[in-house]
Structure formats: C-alpha cells, structure tokens
Amino acid sequence: MTTATIILTLVVLINVIFAVRFIVDVVKHREEIKQEPGNGFMLAISSTLIFFFSTFGVSDFALSSILYRKAKWVSDKKLPGTLNTQCVIPVAVMALAFITVIDVDIMTLVVCIVSQIIGAYIGPRIVVKLSPSIIRKFIGLGLVVATLLILAGKFGLIPNGGTATGLYGGKLVIAAICLFAYGALNNIGIGSYALTMVTVYALGLNPMVAFPIMMGAATFSVPIGSMQFIKYGEYSRKITLFAATFGIIGVLIAVYIVKGLDVSALQWVVAAILLYSGASMLINEFKNRNAVQQ
Incomplete structure (x- = not known):
C-alpha cells in the first residue's frame, strides 16, 4: 500500500468519524437549528462560492469571517468554531481530489500532520x-496577516522555496x-494554508511539497478541533450543515468543471476586502476598550 493510499484512507476514516459526530449533534438539536439565523437560499449560494474559491487558494476562513459577521448569521463567540x-x-473532498501523488519525505509529512493535530486538539x-x-481581535489580526501574505506573494517578498523534499534536524x-x-x-479563526506555505518555502522545500503538507495537515487537524467545538456546542449547526452540503458542490465544480481559474485579479480584490475588514475590526475593538476605560 502506497503512502498516498494510506493517507487517503485515513482522511476518509477521520472525516467519517467527524460526520457521524456532526449528524448526531444535528439530530439532537434539530429544533434549535430552525431558529438559527441565515436564509437557506443565501447559505446555499454562499457555501458553494466560498469553497469554489477556496479550492483555488482563496481563504475560506477569511471570506466566511467577513460574510457571516456582516450578515449576522453567527455570533463572534461561535465564529471560530463555525469556520x-x-x-x-x-476540505476532505479537496484532499481526496488532489492528493494522488505525494513527493515528500514521509517523516516530514507525518511530523507536520501530527504537530498540527495536537495544536488543533488543544486549541x-x-x-x-x-x-x-x-x-474579534484575533480574527481581525488574522485578516490583516492574510492580507500581508497575499501582498507579499504578489510583490515577490516571500521565499519561493527550494528543491528539498524533506526536512531534517533543526528545520x-x-x-x-x-x-x-x-x-x-x-x-481562533486564523487559516493555516498561507502560513504553512510561507513556512515550507522559507525552510527550503520544493514548492510542490507545500501542497501535501498543507492539505494533509489541515485535513487531519481541522476535524479533530471541530469535534471539540461540537462537544462544547460552540458553532453554528445551520451554517455547517449547508457548507457540508453545498460546499462540496463548489469544490467539485472547481476541480472537475472549471479546473483552472486565474485568481490574480481576484487576489487584489480579496486583499483589499480583508485589509478593510480586519483593520476595521481591530479599530472598533480598541475604540470600545478606550470608551470603557474612560
């Protein structure tokens, strides 16, 4: 059995466990879900679009943070869990669609995946x-950081990576x-994709190696953390239900129908939106703090 097959099998297993936990929670709280904010039609459209763009590397965490807060579909307290x-x-569908050949040192991949899983479990x-x-402060900071990473990539300010397929020792x-x-x-609501890419590039790995590490780590760690949010009830069941259904449609359209999308111009728009939203959130929080102190 190849490494890719083992990883794909584990992806299916852990996501089936998550799906069962989520379905049980939805059935248990089905009456409460009816009372949660959010228009069904708009949730279906937004979920499809968010994960369509996410498949091409546009952060679903960032897009969702802006939309859900603006539409008031979820409280700030439950936003991290919902994201x-x-x-x-x-994301599991993305992994199953993309991870077919993994040209990466197995020890490097396993260490990265396990490390992110532990962080996700504790978080x-x-x-x-x-x-x-x-x-709100963390999410605002995360949006600003996401903006800076996008701009750094556009202006060639971040490393482009090396040729290594594995990391050893201190690295x-x-x-x-x-x-x-x-x-x-x-x-906390800060996406890991861009951060992971910058890290593996800076450590001298081949840019292609970023994908299995990034996707593999997120595909395993996010379900682990999400099951904890389900346990505590700190998430929007309605949004998650629509995203789990229509988000898949967005991914499949991107992978099998569109197959390629020039997101260069879109990245500028996204960067502007992220910067405005993140900065506004942080400014409002500091204004509120000063008002309380006075």
Whole structure:
C-alpha cells in the first residue's frame, strides 16, 4: 500500500468519524437549528462560492469571517468554531481530489500532520474560554496577516522555496513548532494554508511539497478541533450543515468543471476586502476598550 493510499484512507476514516459526530449533534438539536439565523437560499449560494474559491487558494476562513459577521448569521463567540466545522467535509473532498501523488519525505509529512493535530486538539479548550472581544481581535489580526501574505506573494517578498523534499534536524523541529501553532490558530479563526506555505518555502522545500503538507495537515487537524467545538456546542449547526452540503458542490465544480481559474485579479480584490475588514475590526475593538476605560 502506497503512502498516498494510506493517507487517503485515513482522511476518509477521520472525516467519517467527524460526520457521524456532526449528524448526531444535528439530530439532537434539530429544533434549535430552525431558529438559527441565515436564509437557506443565501447559505446555499454562499457555501458553494466560498469553497469554489477556496479550492483555488482563496481563504475560506477569511471570506466566511467577513460574510457571516456582516450578515449576522453567527455570533463572534461561535465564529471560530463555525469556520472550522464548516470546512471539514469540503476540505476532505479537496484532499481526496488532489492528493494522488505525494513527493515528500514521509517523516516530514507525518511530523507536520501530527504537530498540527495536537495544536488543533488543544486549541478549542482555550478558545471556548475566550471573550468575544478577544476573539474579534484575533480574527481581525488574522485578516490583516492574510492580507500581508497575499501582498507579499504578489510583490515577490516571500521565499519561493527550494528543491528539498524533506526536512531534517533543526528545520524539522522548526516546522513541527510552526504547524503546532497553526493548528491552534485555526481554532481562533486564523487559516493555516498561507502560513504553512510561507513556512515550507522559507525552510527550503520544493514548492510542490507545500501542497501535501498543507492539505494533509489541515485535513487531519481541522476535524479533530471541530469535534471539540461540537462537544462544547460552540458553532453554528445551520451554517455547517449547508457548507457540508453545498460546499462540496463548489469544490467539485472547481476541480472537475472549471479546473483552472486565474485568481490574480481576484487576489487584489480579496486583499483589499480583508485589509478593510480586519483593520476595521481591530479599530472598533480598541475604540470600545478606550470608551470603557474612560
């Protein structure tokens, strides 16, 4: 059995476990779901579009954060959990569609995946104890960081990677620490894809190696963290239900119908939206803090 086959099998297994946990929770709270905000038609359209663009590398965490807060479909307290739970199934579909050949050192891949899983498992236990104000600050900071990473890539300011297919010694330790942190940050509402890509590039890995590490780590870690949010009930069941259904449609359209999309111009638009939203969120939080202090 090849490494790719083993990983794909584990992807299916862990996501089936998540799906069962989620379905049980939905059935248990089916009456509450009817009372949750969000128009069904708009949720279906937005879920399809969000994960269509996510397949091409546009952060679903960032897009969802902006839309859900603007539409008031979920409280700030439940936003981090929602961002994680909603993307589990669509990301699994991406992984199953894309991970067919993994040209990466197996030890490097396993260490990165395990590190992010541990971070994702620990993260929700901390996030559920944070105040909405702290969560808003983290998400605002995450949107600004995402903007800077997009702009750094556009202007060629971040490393383009090297030729290595594996990490050893100190570099592997650095990668493990970083991936652990990214797994925890996912649970605060900060996406890990861009951060992982910058990290593996900076450590001298072949850019192609970024994909199995990025996708593999997220595909395993996000369900782990999401099951913790389900346990604590800190997420929108309605949004997750629509995203798990219509998000898959968006991914399949991107993978099998469109197959390629020039997102260069779109990235500029997304960067502007992210910067405005993130900066506005942070400014409002600091204004509120100053008002309270006065």
